[in-house]
Structure formats: C-alpha cells, structure tokens
Amino acid sequence: MNLQEPFDSYRPRLASESCESRTRAHLEEIRKRQSLNAFLSVFDDEAIIEAKRVDERFARGIAGPLAGMVIAVKDVLNMKNKETTCGSKILRSYHSLYDATVIERLRAADAVFIGKTNMDEFAMGSSNENSAFGPVKNPRDESRVPGGSSGGSAAAVAAGLATTSLGTDTGGSIRQPAALCGIIGLKPTYGRVSRYGLVAFASSFDQIGPFGNSPRDVARVLQVIAGHDPKDSTSSTLPVPDYLSAMTGDVTGVKIGLPKEYYSSALSDEIRSTIDRAVQMLRDRGAIVSEVSLPHTEYTIATYYILATAEASSNLARFDGVRYGYRTEHAADLAAMYTKSRSEGFGAEVKRRIMLGTYVLSAGYYDAYYAKAQKVRRLIQHDFFKAFEHVDCLLTPTTPSTAFRMGEKMDDPLQMYLSDIYTVSANLAGIPGISVPAAGDEKLPVGIQILGRQFDEATILNVAEALSGGNQ
Amino acid sequence: MNSTFEPVIGLEVHAQLLTKSKAFCGCTTQFGNDPNANTCPVCLGMPGVLPVLNKSVVEFAIKMGLATNCTIAPKSIFARKNYFYPDLPKGYQISQYDQPICKDGWLDVELKDGSVKHIGITRIHIEEDAGKSIHDQDPDTLVDVNRCGVPLIEIVSEPDIRSPHEAHQYLSIIKQLVTYLGICDGNMEEGSLRCDANISIRPKGREQFGTKTEVKNMNSFRNVERALEYEINRQIGLLEDGGTVVQETLLWDADKNIALPMRSKEEAHDYRYFPDPDLVPVLVDQKWISEIAATLPELPEARRNRFIGGYHLPLYDATILTQEKSLADYFEKAVALLAQKNDEGYKSVSNWTMTEVLRLMNDLHVSIDQCVVTPDRLAAMVNLISEGVISGKIGKEVFAEMLKSLDEPKVIVERLGLVQVSDTSAIEKIVDEIIARSQAQVAQYRAGKMQIFGYFVGETMKAMKGKANPKIVNEILKSKLV
Numbered sequence: 001m002n003l004q005e006p007f008d009s010y011r012p013r014l015a016s017e018s019c020e021s022r023t024r025a026h027l028e029e030i031r032k033r034q035s036l037n038a039f040l041s042v043f044d045d046e047a048i049i050e051a052k053r054v055d056e057r058f059a060r061g062i063a064g065p066l067a068g069m070v071i072a073v074k075d076v077l078n079m080k081n082k083e084t085t086c087g088s089k090i091l092r093s094y095h096s097l098y099d100a101t102v103i104e105r106l107r108a109a110d111a112v113f114i115g116k117t118n119m120d121e122f123a124m125g126s127s128n129e130n131s132a133f134g135p136v137k138n139p140r141d142e143s144r145v146p147g148g149s150s151g152g153s154a155a156a157v158a159a160g161l162a163t164t165s166l167g168t169d170t171g172g173s174i175r176q177p178a179a180l181c182g183i184i185g186l187k188p189t190y191g192r193v194s195r196y197g198l199v200a201f202a203s204s205f206d207q208i209g210p211f212g213n214s215p216r217d218v219a220r221v222l223q224v225i226a227g228h229d230p231k232d233s234t235s236s237t238l239p240v241p242d243y244l245s246a247m248t249g250d251v252t253g254v255k256i257g258l259p260k261e262y263y264s265s266a267l268s269d270e271i272r273s274t275i276d277r278a279v280q281m282l283r284d285r286g287a288i289v290s291e292v293s294l295p296h297t298e299y300t301i302a303t304y305y306i307l308a309t310a311e312a313s314s315n316l317a318r319f320d321g322v323r324y325g326y327r328t329e330h331a332a333d334l335a336a337m338y339t340k341s342r343s344e345g346f347g348a349e350v351k352r353r354i355m356l357g358t359y360v361l362s363a364g365y366y367d368a369y370y371a372k373a374q375k376v377r378r379l380i381q382h383d384f385f386k387a388f389e390h391v392d393c394l395l396t397p398t399t400p401s402t403a404f405r406m407g408e409k410m411d412d413p414l415q416m417y418l419s420d421i422y423t424v425s426a427n428l429a430g431i432p433g434i435s436v437p438a439a440g441d442e443k444l445p446v447g448i449q450i451l452g453r454q455f456d457e458a459t460i461l462n463v464a465e466a467l468s469g470g471n472q
Numbered sequence: 473m474n475s476t477f478e479p480v481i482g483l484e485v486h487a488q489l490l491t492k493s494k495a496f497c498g499c500t501t502q503f504g505n506d507p508n509a510n511t512c513p514v515c516l517g518m519p520g521v522l523p524v525l526n527k528s529v530v531e532f533a534i535k536m537g538l539a540t541n542c543t544i545a546p547k548s549i550f551a552r553k554n555y556f557y558p559d560l561p562k563g564y565q566i567s568q569y570d571q572p573i574c575k576d577g578w579l580d581v582e583l584k585d586g587s588v589k590h591i592g593i594t595r596i597h598i599e600e601d602a603g604k605s606i607h608d609q610d611p612d613t614l615v616d617v618n619r620c621g622v623p624l625i626e627i628v629s630e631p632d633i634r635s636p637h638e639a640h641q642y643l644s645i646i647k648q649l650v651t652y653l654g655i656c657d658g659n660m661e662e663g664s665l666r667c668d669a670n671i672s673i674r675p676k677g678r679e680q681f682g683t684k685t686e687v688k689n690m691n692s693f694r695n696v697e698r699a700l701e702y703e704i705n706r707q708i709g710l711l712e713d714g715g716t717v718v719q720e721t722l723l724w725d726a727d728k729n730i731a732l733p734m735r736s737k738e739e740a741h742d743y744r745y746f747p748d749p750d751l752v753p754v755l756v757d758q759k760w761i762s763e764i765a766a767t768l769p770e771l772p773e774a775r776r777n778r779f780i781g782g783y784h785l786p787l788y789d790a791t792i793l794t795q796e797k798s799l800a801d802y803f804e805k806a807v808a809l810l811a812q813k814n815d816e817g818y819k820s821v822s823n824w825t826m827t828e829v830l831r832l833m834n835d836l837h838v839s840i841d842q843c844v845v846t847p848d849r850l851a852a853m854v855n856l857i858s859e860g861v862i863s864g865k866i867g868k869e870v871f872a873e874m875l876k877s878l879d880e881p882k883v884i885v886e887r888l889g890l891v892q893v894s895d896t897s898a899i900e901k902i903v904d905e906i907i908a909r910s911q912a913q914v915a916q917y918r919a920g921k922m923q924i925f926g927y928f929v930g931e932t933m934k935a936m937k938g939k940a941n942p943k944i945v946n947e948i949l950k951s952k953l954v
Contacts, residue, residue: 078520086519097513100520199519204749232522233752311749314552317563318517322615338556361554361744370746 001025003160006214007069014058014068022163023051023112026070030115030161036137036146038155040075041083042115050112057110064110066224071106072162074153075116076123077208078197079103086199087119087131087149090319090326090345100197101232102166102208102225109224114162117152121347122316123173123201125149126419129410130349137406138181140444144403147177147419150211154181157211164212164221168198170205171304172398172423175435178211179398179447182437184464185211186218187423189454190430191236193222194229200315202308203234205427215436215464219243222457238455246458249465252286256463257391261297262422271397274438274446278467279395285466292391294383297425299376301417304424306360306373313357319345352413377428384429388453393460396422398435398447422449432457436464477711478676479704480684481633481669482594485646486624487656488601488664489532495600495623496523496566507606507616515621517561522750525550529623530573530754532655533598534764536625537574539649539771540593544761548573550598550748555741559603559615569745572597573754581641591642592630599624625655631670631681636700640693643667648772652797660692667696672717673707682707683717687731690724699724703731775800783807783818792826798840799825802847809851812858820854828871845874853881865938866890894941896948899932902940903948906931917953925949 001017002010003025010017030042047070057063073079076086078096085091099107107113120130128136128151136151138144139159146155150167154177157165167174169187178185186209193208200206210221223244228237258279263272283289321327321341328340346354360369387394400421409416426433433451440446448467452460494501497514514521537544551569577593601624603617627646633639647665650656658665672684687703690696702724707717721740722731770778772794779790779800794800803825810817829850833843853870856862862870862885873884885891893899906928907914917924928949933940 076520084519091519094519096520097518098521196522197520200750202749231524233524234522234750310746314554314564314744314746317554317556318519318561320556320558320563322558323516323561324518334558358744361746363742363744366744366746 003029003163004158004213006212006217007163007220008214008216011068018051019054019058019068019070019112020048020051022068023047023070023114026114026160026162029159033139033159033161035142036139036155036159036161037134038117038136038152038159038161039072039115040085040087040118040133040152043082043113047112047114054110054112064108066106066109066111066220068163069111069220070114070163071111071221072114072117072153072156072165073103074119074150074165074167076119076168076199076201077103077116077166078199079113079116082116084116084199085133086123087121087133088319088346088350089132090342092132092326094325098197101194101229103197105225106221111224117150117156117165119152120149120173121350122199122312123149123168123170123206124312124349124353126172126176126416127404127406127409128152128177129406130347132347135406138403140182141403144405144444145180145408147180147399147403149173149177150185151177153211154178154183154185157181157213158183164210164217166208166221166225167211168201168206168208169423169427170201170207170308171427172420174209174211175398175423175426175433175447175449176419178435179437179445179449180403182445183211183213184215184218184434184436184468185209186222186434186457186461187426187432188222188226188457189236189432190427191234192432192455192457193225194227194232194235196229196231200311202311203315204311205304205308207427215434215461215468216244216247218434219247219461222461226457236455241458243458243461247462247465249462250286251282251463251466254282254287254393254459254463255391256282256287256289257292257387257394258289259294259297259387259394259396260291261294262396266400266418266421267397268401270402270441271400271446274440275395275397275448278438278448282395282463282466287463287466289395290391292387292394294380294387294425296376296379296383300380300425300428301421303373303376303380304420304428305356305417306369307377307428309353309357310361310370311357313354313361316346316350316354321345349413380425381429384425384431384451392452393456393463394451395463396449396451398422398449402440402442402444402446426451430454432460434460434464436467438467476676477673477708479634479700480631480672480674480681481635481639481700482631483629483633483639483642484668484670485627485629485643486666486668487536487627487646487650487658489529489623489625489655490657491526491528491532491623493526494621495526495529495598496621499621501622505618507614508618510618511620515561516617517563523566523748525751525754526623529598530756531764532623532653533573533596533625534756534761535653535655535768536627536650537577537596538761538765538768539653540574540577540579540596540627542574542577542593542596544574544756545571546756547571548597548754548756550751550754551745552748553599554744557602557605558613559605559617559620561603561617561620565600565602566748566751567599567745568597573756579642579645581638581645583638583641589632589638589641591632591638594628594630596625596627599626631672636697636704639669639700640697643693643696645772648795648797652769652771654769663691666691669696669700669703671700671703671707673704673711683719685717685719686721688721688723688734691726695724695726698726698729699731702729706731772797779803783822784815785818785822789819789822789826792830793822796840799830802829802840802843805847806851806854809848809855810858811855817854817858820857821850824850824854824867824871828868832875844878845871849874849881856881856885860892860894860941860943861885862890862892863938863940863942865933866892890939892941893936893939894944896944899936899940899944899948900952902932902935903928903945903952906935907952914953925953928953
C-alpha cells in the first residue's frame with residue numbers, strides 16, 4: 001500500500017481496500033517511524049473503531065466526503081477528552097473539554113483521526129526544536145529539521161503516517177514545514193476557517209490549514225473546514241466556493257507576479273534556479289508572468305515580531321497555574337506561584353516572546369512599537385492589494401533555504417526568525433498562501449509559495465495543481 | 473469643610489447589566505446558583521476558546537447612552553486589560569479603552585438648595601465582570617467564576633462634582649436611570665451598582681487640578697458621601713499641614729470610617745491595553761439607534777412631569793413617587809383600579825403611598841414588590857373610602873389589618889364591623905345625647921365660639937367608635953346647634 005498516494009487516487013478503491021486497512025497501515029507506519037517523534041498522542045484503538053464505522057457508512061452509501069481519509073491533528077487544536085499539550089510542559093496531560101470547530105466538521109465528513117502531532121511550543125518556532133517533548137525529525141533526512149511550528153503534522157504526511165494533517169500558520173508554520181518536508185501546505189485567508197478551539201498564539205494572524213500529498217487533498221480538507229462559524233467572530237460569512245472544480249490545472253492567461261523584493265541576494269542559488277524552472281513551466285503553459293513590487297517588504301519581520309508577540313503575551317496569560325496545567329510545587333504566595341509556574345512551565349522561546357510582547361505593549365512604549373507596527377501592517381497589506389490590481393497571484397520561494405540541520409540555528413533566534421521571511425507577509429496581510437514542493441538540485445525538496453487575493457484560495461490551488469503536474 | 477479649598481470629584485460607576493446571558497458566552501447570569509455552576513469553556517478561559525459578543529449588551533449600553541445625552545459611537549472596539557488575578561481566568565478583562573460605545577453626555581442634577589448642577593459624562597463603556605475570590609471559607613482561597621463574563625457598563629463622569637452631596641445626587645440619578653431603563657437592578661449593597669471616586673482638592677478659584685486619589689469599595693450611597701467627606705478632609709489636612717497629596721488608590725473601610733491605601737502610583741498596574749483581536753468592531757448605525765430609542769421607557773423626569781400634569785399631583789408628591797420606577801409603577805397600578813378616576817382619588821392614592829406604604833417598606837425592610845398591600849388592595853380600600861363605606865380614619869385601621877390578613881379590604885371591613893354609619897337617625901340619637909350633656913359647650917358655640925364645633929364632632933365620633941360618616945355628622949350637628 002502506498003501511503004503517500006494522494007487521497008484522490010485511492011478513494012475510488014475504498015470499497016476493496018477499506019478505511020480500516022488504511023488506518024492500520026498508517027498506525028503500523030507510525031510505529032516504524034517512531035524516531036521521527038512526529039506524534040504526541042496516537043489514537044490506536046479508537047482510530048480503528050472509527051475507521052470501521054466509516055467503512056460501514058461507506059458500504060451503506062452514506063459516507064461523507066472525507067471517508068477514507070486518515071488525518072493527524074496538530075496538538076494545538078482541542079479535541080474533547082484528548083490531551084492538548086501545545087508542545088508545552090505547562091499543558092502536559094491537559095485534557096480538552098470540547099472539540100474545535102474544525103474537528104467537529106472533519107468528523108462530520110467522516111475523516112478518521114489518528115493522533116495529535118508534535119510542534120514547537122505554542123506554535124512558536126521554525127524548526128520544531130522548541131517542543132517540550134523533543135524535536136521532530138525530517139523524514140527525508142533525520143539529521144535535519146522538518147520546519148515548524150507544525151513540524152509533526154508535516155513530517156506525518158511526508159512519511160505516510162497520515163493521509164493529511166492539520167497545522168496552524170501564524171507566520172509560516174504550515175508553509176515552511178511543508179516546503180522543508182516536500183509536501184503541500186495551505187494557509188487559508190484569515191477568517192476563512194474558524195479558529196474556535198485553536199489555542200491562540202497570535203489571534204489576528206493564526207489560521208488553521210491542511211497538509212497533503214496533493215493540492216487536491218488539501219482542497220478537499222479546506223472544503224470541509226472552511227466557512228463561517230458563529231463561535232468565531234472573525235470568521236467570514238462569505239460563501240465557500242467549490243475548490244475542486246476550479247482546479248483544472250489550466251493556467252492559460254493567469255497573471256502571476258514575481259515580487260522583486262523577494263529575489264534578493266539572500267536567496268540560495270539552488271532555490272533561485274528551482275523557481276526559475278517552475279516559472280518557465282508556468283509560462284510554457286500559458287501563464288503571464290511579470291515582476292511586481294511590494295515596497296514595504298523590509299519591515300515584514302520586525303512588524304510581525306512586534307504584533308505577534310504582543311498578542312501572544314496576552315493570549316498566554318491564562319496559563320497561570322490557577323485552574324489547569326502546570327503549577328509549581330514551591331510557592332509561598334500568589335506572586336511566587338505565578339512567577340514560578342510560568343518560569344518553570346514555559347520554554348525559552350515562549351518566554352522570550354512573552355517578554356518581547358509585554359515590552360511592546362507597556363506604557364510609554366506602546367506608540368513606538370505596537371501602534372507603529374499596526375500602521376506598517378496596513379502599509380504591507382496595501383502593498384499586496386496594489387499588486388493584486390495587476391496580477392492574480394504571486395509566486396515566491398517559501399523559504400530562503402532547504403531543510404537545515406538540527407541545532408544549526410538554535411543559538412541564533414534572529415537567524416531562526418529569518419526562516420519565515422517569505423511567509424510572514426501573508427499573515428500580516430491576511431491573504432492565503434500555499435507551498436508546493438519542487439525537486440531541487442540536491443536531494444532536499446524546495447518549496448514554491450503561491451500567494452493569492454483574500455478569499456481566493458481557488459486560484460492558488462489551481463496554480464499549485466499546475467505546478468504539481470496536473471493537466472499536463 | 474474648609475472654605476478656602478474646593479474638592480474636584482469624578483465618579484466611575486459600574487452597573488451590572490440584567491441581560492439573560494453573559495457578555496461573551498451563552499452562560500446564564502442568574503444570581504445565587506452554586507459556585508462555578510454558571511460556566512462554560514469560554515468564560516472559564518479554557519485554551520482555544522473565543523468570545524462572541526452578546527448583542528443585548530450593546531443595546532443596554534446604548535439605552536444608557538441615550539438616557540444620559542451621550543453620542544453613540546458608530547464604531548467602537550473592545551480592548552484587553554491585562555493583569556493577573558485568580559478570579560480573572562483569561563489573564564485579561566475584555567473592556568473598551570480608547571473607543572468606547574458612548575461618549576460626551578451630561579446629566580442635570582437637582583441639589584437640596586433647589587439649584588441644578590450640570591455634570592458631564594465623559595464616556596460609557598462595556599466590559600465584562602471578573603469572578604470572586606473567597607478567602608474565608610477554606611484555608612486556601614476559593615474562586616467562584618459565576619460572575620465572570622457578566623456584562624457591566626462603566627459610566628465615567630467629568631471631574632465636575634464639587635461636593636459629597638453633588639456626588640450623592642448624581643449617583644441617585646444614575647441609579648434611577650438604570651432601574652427605569654431596566655438594565656440594572658441598581659443595588660449598591662449587593663454590588664450590582666458600584667462606585668469609585670477620583671478626588672482632588674485645589675484652592676478656590678484655581679483652575680489647575682491637584683493630585684488626585686482614587687477611593688474604592690464604597691458600597692452604599694451613605695458610604696459614598698462619608699468616604700468623600702473623609703477623603704476631602706484628609707487631603708485638606710495634608711495641605712494645611714504643609715504636606716502633599718500622594719497619588720494612590722484607597723479602600724474605604726465602612727466599619728472604621730476610614731480610607732486605607734491599597735496601592736501607590738509606583739505599584740499601579742500597567743494594564744497594557746490593546747485592541748482585542750478576537751472581536752470585531754461594534755458597528756452601530758442610525759437605524760439601530762432609532763430602534764433602541766423607540767423602546768426607551770418614560771424616564772424619571774418625564775414621568776414626574778406627567779404625574780403633575782396628568783394626575784394634578786403637587787411637585788413634592790410627584791418627585792417622591794417617581795424617585796423609583798417600582799414606586800411609580802405601584803402608584804399607577806393602584807390609580808388604574810380606582811372606581812372614580814378624579815383628582816381627589818389620585819391625591820388620596822398618592823397620600824396613602826407616600827405615608828403608609830413607604831413607612832411599611834421602611835419598617836419591614838421590604839421592596840415595593842414584596843409589599844403585602846398590593847396596588848389592587850390599596851385601590852380597593854381607597855374605593856371604600858370614596859364610596860363612603862368607611863372613613864379615612866377607619867382606612868388606617870383597615871390598612872393595618874391588611875398586613876395581618878390577606879383578606880380583601882371589603883371583607884376586612886365587614887369582618888371587623890367597620891362599616892361607616894350613614895344612618896341619620898342613629899347619628900341623630902347620639903348627637904342629641906351629646907348636646908344634652910354638654911350644655912356649657914353648646915352655650916359657648918351659640919355665643920360665637922365656632923372652634924368648639926370640633927369638640928362635638930370628636931365626641932360623636934368617639935361615641936360611634938369612629939364609624940360615623942363625618943359628613944353626615946357635620947350636617948346634623950350644624951342643624952341641631954343653631
């Protein structure tokens with residue numbers, strides 16, 4: 001059984017192959033690849049019971065659109081009665097009281113949940129080395145990182161431990177690991193997918209999105225999880241289009257922009273040449289490619305790290321040891337209980353960001369940092385809206401380099417932050433982005449990022465389909 | 473109070489709103505349930521939850537804004553107020569900061585000398601309440617988050633208040649308005665209406681403000697006046713002794729009659745307000761405002777004027793009766809049941825309400841809704857008086873009996889044999905007896921000492937145990953004494 005085979009290809013064989021056998025095969029693969037450390041919890045028996053239930057429904061002809069799909073969930077999403085650790089000691093053995101909206105929707109569509117995946121603590125990181133439960137390894141080369149923060153979800157799909165998976169993307173946490181692991185990763189438009197049940201890192205940036213082995217797989221998942229949710233005031237009421245029917249792979253006349261600021265000297269030759277080949281291929285197939293400018297690009301990382309950490313400092317205040325989660329054993333008074341519980345419970349990167357965020361919101365600094373960054377965020381957003389007056393989507397590298405070695409950037413947070421240099425702007429602008437793998441010069445995959453207009457996932461999915469070899 | 477200094481006071485009043493559910497989740501706001509019963513993942517601040525604004529909260533806030541002459545903001549936003557405390561599950565309170573729902577309002581407040589004071593309202597904003605920490609039921613501190621997420625509005629006045637009396641009157645109007653609007657029960661003792669004060673003093677005639685202190689925990693109208701009195705005198709004392717006022721927050725201790733420092737400026741929280749990214753801006757268009765305005769009940773001032781114009785009550789009566797909406801409602805319910813709807817009847821109901829009913833409430837410490845003399849029983853009794861079945865004096869006896877028995881006034885009158893005697897022959901008989909044994913008084917009367925007439929009335933009534941129809945008694949006496 002080819003466990004990296006796209007869902008689209010094997011779904012027609014579900015009658016003979018069964019969801020149960022598929023689930024068992026994935027579970028077996030999870031056991032074999034334990035060294036990847038991709039999962040924090042695996043739902044062995046429960047997944048098989050669910051798979052049998054789906055097979056019954058399939059036989060009765062009442063199965064949902066995702067029957068046969070075995071899905072892994074980033075451990076930042078709540079599933080009732082399951083552990084939700086967010087990769088943090090502070091939430092070790094915390095069990096959720098409720099299901100996230102995306103979980104409810106996937107379950108209703110007959111997806112089978114196989115387990116919850118490892119991640120950088122509270123989704124803060126680009127290498128998955130910030131997990132309190134050990135790093136995830138890149139299935140392509142276990143000496144290298146899988147990217148982050150959704151490293152476990154990316155590795156799980158890349159290694160065939162699940163058919164698809166859910167990640168979350170605050171500054172690139174789906175697209176960057178997708179690129180480093182050589183799979184498809186989609187960050188939807190802000191507001192397209194309900195955030196209810198996603199443990200917030202930065203509320204105005206966070207979006208849930210799928211990983212898959214084909215653009216059609218991620219489109220199928222998006223189709224189910226997208227749409228308004230009354231439990232999330234920031235979720236959009238715009239109707240959800242039929243993504244699959246838009247994915248013809250025909251890019252004739254599609255206008256693709258190459259933001260000149262993204263093709264600087266920082267980019268490796270390998271990635272540049274891979275991008276060039278992809279651009280040529282799209283041109284050959286009728287796309288109109290032109291250069292565009294996003295003039296405020298240089299402020300992207302600074303703006304992001306001010307706003308995202310500000311929101312994080314407040315979002316993570318609830319982890320105080322009072323009602324749930326880790327509480328220190330040694331505290332004489334309330335202040336010490338707070339300080340020690342949080343100092344002992346959070347990892348270094350999380351603490352760094354909480355301090356940074358607290359600082360930028362402090363009296364006397366708010367205007368210089370937070371308020372100013374909000375203004376720059378609008379300028380960056382405006383850059384994109386201007387560009388989209390001329391082109392239908394943008395094509396950029398997903399990352400400045402291919403998967404780097406474990407430990408390589410751990411001592412240099414700034415270098416680590418720059419891993420997200422091509423992805424964070426989409427979160428600042430609230431636009432959708434997808435990373436599509438391409439073969440690089442070396443054996444490691446390269447990610448090509450397509451960015452689209454707000455709520456126009458259909459266009460970027462179609463270009464991804466073309467890049468993946470659809471409609472050749 | 474020292475006359476060379478002038479106090480400058482601004483009040484921040486929190487009113488707990490009477491919405492059925494909490495501000496950002498569907499939990500009930502019902503008071504008195506078991507600790508932590510009124511909770512869900514959202515108000516418990518569990519990881520991953522999101523707030524969703526309860527629309528009625530906005531409507532309630534707009535009602536108060538309209539009643540206090542505020543401008544309703546077409547767009548207002550929620551902000552997070554960040555601080556750590558065990559009864560604040562999220563580690564921040566959702567509030568409004570630089571873009572509140574209502575601003576720039578005012579109220580005209582009547583003072584005891586009859587003058588009117590114009591007090592500006594800076595803003596009214598929406599926020600959620602925190603839970604309660606309970607320190608006295610267990611060696612550990614216990615936390616009840618039932619109240620967490622219950623909606624509040626905070627009404628912030630301009631520093632226009634110049635005396636504890638003005639503060640009291642302003643607060644009275646705020647209470648009157650929230651209860652009339654039905655958005656808050658106005659109970660200060662139970663904490664559904666809370667008041668904090670910012671106080672400074674300055675030499676009279678100076679424009680610049682002095683250093684202010686904030687006084688919290690004044691949980692009754694009386695305490696507000698006393699605490700302000702205390703703090704003004706303390707500040708004046710400091711300045712007169714050559715000292716300076718330190719900016720700090722004080723807690724009023726009602727038992728000891730002092731305000732004690734809670735935290736100084738150095739210890740003041742930095743709340744790190746920023747716009748809450750989980751909530752969208754509140755957009756209010758003119759149509760919505762008009763719809764809400766159309767649902768506003770008659771407000772106290774208008775009702776008082778109507779009581780004067782419609783029922784022809786004196787200003788004094790109308791003011792007292794409309795002080796509280798429930799009392800005004802009581803009066804109007806009783807009036808509606810009068811057999812004869814005329815000014816005499818209205819004034820009679822007003823008199824009974826202002827004297828006996830209010831006395832009853834005070835004596836028994838009950839609210840008007842708990843008063844056993846319901847509007848229909850009062851009206852039935854007033855009807856018996858106007859129909860001549862009983863006299864006003866007997867009415868008091870009937871009223872007293874209504875407290876002991878739930879019988880209708882008519883039944884009480886019959887049971888106790890209080891029916892007024894209007895039988896002329898019976899009264900004549902008594903009058904004849906009295907005239908016969910009061911020859912000295914009769915002589916005085918006939919000699920022109922008209923005041924002695926009261927003696928005869930009194931004697932007759934006494935002899936008839938108060939049940940004689942006073943009008944007939946008068947007529948008979950007059951005819952016989954000529």
